[in-house]
Amino acid sequence: MRRWDTVAIIGVGLIGGSIGLALRKRKLAKHVVGVGRRKSSLAKALACGCVTNTTTSVSRGVANAELIVVCTPVEQIAEHVSAAAAHCSDGTIVTDAGSAKAELVAQIDSALVHGRQGRPFFVGSHPIAGSEKTGPEAARADLFEDRVVVVTPTDRTDAGAVAAIEAFWRSLSATVVRMSPEEHDAALAATSHLPHLVASALAAATADELLPLTGSGWQDTTRVAAGDAELWRQIFLANQAHTLKALEDFETVLSRFRNALIHADGALLASLLAEGKRRRDAVGS
């Protein structure tokens, strides 16, 4: 398992903080440099043990890094990769943790080709792990254990860098799945972005005076709606077309439920519920 001398993490929130914590706990990096805008947040990350050093300067933060992981919100990732690329050493490997990949990877690939070709190496990643909680204080060293990380190389991506990034996620006990950025976005629209939209719409559709009458069913079904609204606004805009398609597919199933209710069709209701249960049971808790 590769041990790094220095890993730089740009954006030390829940995901970045958990990467730092996991690297340190597993003794996979001597130095973990946390790069961020806000000193208060960096101080928290340091106090939680997520990082060994902190800086608000990208250029200083990435100077000695062999690996750079950009964990900022989707709309800032391309800019941070470019900033890191301008200041890191030759051969440095850069990855990210963004939830939408097609636009982003195309933008970064094109920026790096038009910049200093060949260095650094960028490979897109998306760890399917998270929580409605935010900030380094919510970070967990085991956040990626037995979770899937999608790695999204393109024709332009360096094969050695892909292998290194896949090994990096595996060293945190994640399972790596390789997909094209487009495939990733279509899949995650259905498995992550649509569920968030649905949870949020369901919470918003519940009248305030009824909130005391909610139970664990409502609480589970709406849990992710407590997530950071600004992060999710960015994800929806970055994966707009695929999310719309997933929403359409969902509305088709909803309209079957509606018809079953309108016609008091118990057999149709039973088969729809059985189909939902079958897929939910297949995933487990």
Place this chain on the structure above:
Amino acid sequence: MRRWDTVAIIGVGLIGGSIGLALRKRKLAKHVVGVGRRKSSLAKALACGCVTNTTTSVSRGVANAELIVVCTPVEQIAEHVSAAAAHCSDGTIVTDAGSAKAELVAQIDSALVHGRQGRPFFVGSHPIAGSEKTGPEAARADLFEDRVVVVTPTDRTDAGAVAAIEAFWRSLSATVVRMSPEEHDAALAATSHLPHLVASALAAATADELLPLTGSGWQDTTRVAAGDAELWRQIFLANQAHTLKALEDFETVLSRFRNALIHADGALLASLLAEGKRRRDAVGS
């Protein structure tokens, strides 16, 4: 706090079993008789400590009971209340745990009035507590602690029996809310039945090959879809009109999300997400 000599529980699954367990743990009943159809399930309830005696005969089960709690699926409750009423002593109090109340309470009120008037006393209840798990082996003595139980008396309901049933639920540390059966059904359509429908539709809308790419967001949002499909078929049919209305309200919010996506309207997306977050945060975990 009233201590009962004998409580009969008809239907000893998750809810009935948890009531028995809570009564016994709190030493609120000397005898808890579990009444059920299947001997294997009754044996499990006995082994789990949910009940002190078991029988497959309703008449024998309710003979000495001061309190009867009917915890069978919605479509069987009226029949079980009638069967219990035919065999219990004068002044026995009967309640249930059904998730839909208007049709059911009207049916029971009318059956009891046309039968032996004045005895027993029926008061409708709905504990807003549960799980996607089923059976007495999933029972928990603390299932009702700090949970809401809706009690649904009508003009015909005996005031003393209402007070006794409210005290009963409070003795299990539940919070009692009194509502008419109609008010209950309208409220629970939004806070419980719609979330189940949405969770089930979301699970059913996820292609099998994408299930390995689901994370904790999908898992939370679809969790209740693992619940018993037959129980939920009955609940939806018993609360058809209110569930349809709640579905309509939800689809109105969904269409706002759709428009925001179509027009890439970040400000609208942000405000919809913020509204969902506000209501989810108001409830807590």
